[in-house]
Amino acid sequence: MRELNQRIRYLELPDRMNRLKINDQGFPIPYFVPYVDGKPEFRGFDGEKLAICVRLKRCWLCGEPLGKFMVFVIGPMCAVNRVSAEPPSHRECALYAVRACPFLTQPRMRRNEVDMPEHLEPAGIMLRRNPGVTLMWTTLKYSVVKDGRGGALFNVGDPERVEFFAEGRPATHDEIMASISSGMPTLREMAERDGPDAVAELGRMYDKAMELVR
Numbered sequence: 001m002r003e004l005n006q007r008i009r010y011l012e013l014p015d016r017m018n019r020l021k022i023n024d025q026g027f028p029i030p031y032f033v034p035y036v037d038g039k040p041e042f043r044g045f046d047g048e049k050l051a052i053c054v055r056l057k058r059c060w061l062c063g064e065p066l067g068k069f070m071v072f073v074i075g076p077m078c079a080v081n082r083v084s085a086e087p088p089s090h091r092e093c094a095l096y097a098v099r100a101c102p103f104l105t106q107p108r109m110r111r112n113e114v115d116m117p118e119h120l121e122p123a124g125i126m127l128r129r130n131p132g133v134t135l136m137w138t139t140l141k142y143s144v145v146k147d148g149r150g151g152a153l154f155n156v157g158d159p160e161r162v163e164f165f166a167e168g169r170p171a172t173h174d175e176i177m178a179s180i181s182s183g184m185p186t187l188r189e190m191a192e193r194d195g196p197d198a199v200a201e202l203g204r205m206y207d208k209a210m211e212l213v214r
């Protein structure tokens, strides 16, 4: 086994993630990561593994069976629309990801979409910016919805617990508010295209999300 990257060596790797391979840069390769030309493509996900995770209730990050509590690792806008493009994980695995994953810990590291293979495009309309703030949304249930393009999205159930992170540490109130505010215009535009009912519904969802931010 290769050594872990120096930046994440201080973090304890969850037991369940011990079996994951390590990439050339020393980062564990999550279960969902597809291989393109023999190389792990961290920006995409493997559709077959997604189906396995949903059908067999497996963890998105380690591939092992999930328990009762399921944790979605989502961007701040998902706290408003309650939609995730990815299925849930174990709490330990999610906590490791929000501390170790370069995409989630470095707000200035833009998702590099150059050369992104088209078939790996995530389902639904992803808000294409690194949100800076990441949430761990713990729930007992979720439902699968078709995105209309042959993909699937996940409606996350009511939260048992919500934790906000930025740069691998708990996010401040200002960071949470800034990240939600910066994403709202996009959601509002989408709602406006759908009509006044959708705009009113977005308003209700926004208020509900605000109850989680204290």
Ligand SMILES: [Zn+2]
Pocket (backbone or CB within 6 Å): 016, 059, 060, 061, 062, 063, 064, 089, 090, 093
């Ligand atoms: Zn796991």
